[in-house]
Amino acid sequence: MPRRDADYSRALARAVHHSTAWLHSLADRPVGPSRTAHDLGAAFGGPLPRQGMPAEEVIDFLARNAEPGLMAMPSGRFFGWVIGGTLPAALASDWLVSAWDQNACFRYATPAAAAIEESAGAWLLELLGLPRESDVGFVTGATMANFTGMAAARWRLLTDAGWDLDRDGLAGAPRIRCYVGRERHDTVDLGLRYLGLGQPTAVAADREGRLIPAALDAALAEGGGPALVCLQAGNVHSGAFDPFPEAIAVARKHGAWVHVDGAFGLWAAAAPGLRHLTSGYGEADSWATDAHKTLNVPYDCGIAIVRDAAALRSAMGLHASYLVHDAEGPGDPFEKVPELSRRARGVPVWAALKSLGGDGVAAQVHGLAAAASDIAAGLAVLDGVEVLNDVGYTQVCVAFGDDHTTRAVTARIIDDGRVWMSGSRWHGRDILRISVSNWQTAGEDVGTAVAAVGSAFAAVRSG
Numbered sequence: 001m002p003r004r005d006a007d008y009s010r011a012l013a014r015a016v017h018h019s020t021a022w023l024h025s026l027a028d029r030p031v032g033p034s035r036t037a038h039d040l041g042a043a044f045g046g047p048l049p050r051q052g053m054p055a056e057e058v059i060d061f062l063a064r065n066a067e068p069g070l071m072a073m074p075s076g077r078f079f080g081w082v083i084g085g086t087l088p089a090a091l092a093s094d095w096l097v098s099a100w101d102q103n104a105c106f107r108y109a110t111p112a113a114a115a116i117e118e119s120a121g122a123w124l125l126e127l128l129g130l131p132r133e134s135d136v137g138f139v140t141g142a143t144m145a146n147f148t149g150m151a152a153a154r155w156r157l158l159t160d161a162g163w164d165l166d167r168d169g170l171a172g173a174p175r176i177r178c179y180v181g182r183e184r185h186d187t188v189d190l191g192l193r194y195l196g197l198g199q200p201t202a203v204a205a206d207r208e209g210r211l212i213p214a215a216l217d218a219a220l221a222e223g224g225g226p227a228l229v230c231l232q233a234g235n236v237h238s239g240a241f242d243p244f245p246e247a248i249a250v251a252r253k254h255g256a257w258v259h260v261d262g263a264f265g266l267w268a269a270a271a272p273g274l275r276h277l278t279s280g281y282g283e284a285d286s287w288a289t290d291a292h293k294t295l296n297v298p299y300d301c302g303i304a305i306v307r308d309a310a311a312l313r314s315a316m317g318l319h320a321s322y323l324v325h326d327a328e329g330p331g332d333p334f335e336k337v338p339e340l341s342r343r344a345r346g347v348p349v350w351a352a353l354k355s356l357g358g359d360g361v362a363a364q365v366h367g368l369a370a371a372a373s374d375i376a377a378g379l380a381v382l383d384g385v386e387v388l389n390d391v392g393y394t395q396v397c398v399a400f401g402d403d404h405t406t407r408a409v410t411a412r413i414i415d416d417g418r419v420w421m422s423g424s425r426w427h428g429r430d431i432l433r434i435s436v437s438n439w440q441t442a443g444e445d446v447g448t449a450v451a452a453v454g455s456a457f458a459a460v461r462s463g
């Protein structure tokens, strides 16, 4: 076991060497991996060795054998799913987080981690235009941020209905009616499942996937009792935002808690030219977002924001019931997230915000949206290519005539390796989805993306 400074130094020096080699390779390496997990199994597997290996050799072995199986997700030519890269300050601060090895759950025990995360939280509320009294929790991703916001909702709704959730559990409790737009992200349903709230009612959405407020009104009017409405900032296909002022007014009329899943869309609020997309969303009760997408910090980092701090701390804290005087202070980190022990994952958020500044965040988000609209414009002029969504944020959906052709083009793009884009299905069709989420995506990457799609389509057509 490494116990001496020298052991750390040698292992860390190797990690620096391999990390920088990897980051330098991103400029021109093929984006996709060249080996499958099955192929790589042999190098990493076999019987557990009886004898150990010096730390620096472990790091060399790991880097050498992992390399062919790495996806260039931090590359500016990666457009799959919705995946961010990592800013230099965010990556380097993440290394510090590991070296410091703080268990960031108690404020008094790890004061630096608490102070940094509290500051990051306050900056986020300011940047995103959300109520300053909200609690901010750093979780693993938007899935857990959705879960956390909706757990606070469940506690508040049942408490207000006179039900003691902590003592009596869910069995026999008033049913919480849950409403989502038809095109919500599946992780909202997952969060509701974790919470024992069952399957939500899906409300009609328009062509871009925006929930229709009149349909929400009609659905809510059909029943009574506690209700939870989940809205969306940023549809994974179209990038569209639900109409917050109208939808929140409807929810309020029926006394519902409003949660907003803004895994990548919440960041539009930080960009003056895109802020109109989130207009009115600050009237909701809770918000979920990712820092590992649009902000570009390393995995894993999501953010749960809840205005009703008492509800959040009651749902997540270790106390059976909430202690009033704590609500006025910043509270302990463990009261705001599902975990007790955890890494100080808010530190890379702080470092990203400190390195970019508010103007830098705005420029980054504007840059992603501009690249998406440039890619869409470049593709729209190609004969036989259909851009299917109104490109107003970071997402572009494209089809190439029939499903068979679209699938073939997607496979060729991935094979070609210059860029990586995902296939998906939307409105009953196979599509190619392009998400611009990496801070490094520049004009030349936009050109490469358009050229790669164009040549894949030409090849499929001719052959």
Ligand SMILES: *Cc1c(COP(=O)(O)O)cnc(C)c1O
Residues within 6 Å of the ligand: 082, 140, 141, 142, 143, 144, 185, 187, 234, 235, 236, 261, 262, 263, 264, 290, 302
């Ligand atoms: C990515 C995403 C999620 C899930 O986020 P994770 O970070 O993968 O947990 C939820 N909602 C939306 C809209 C997303 O884009």
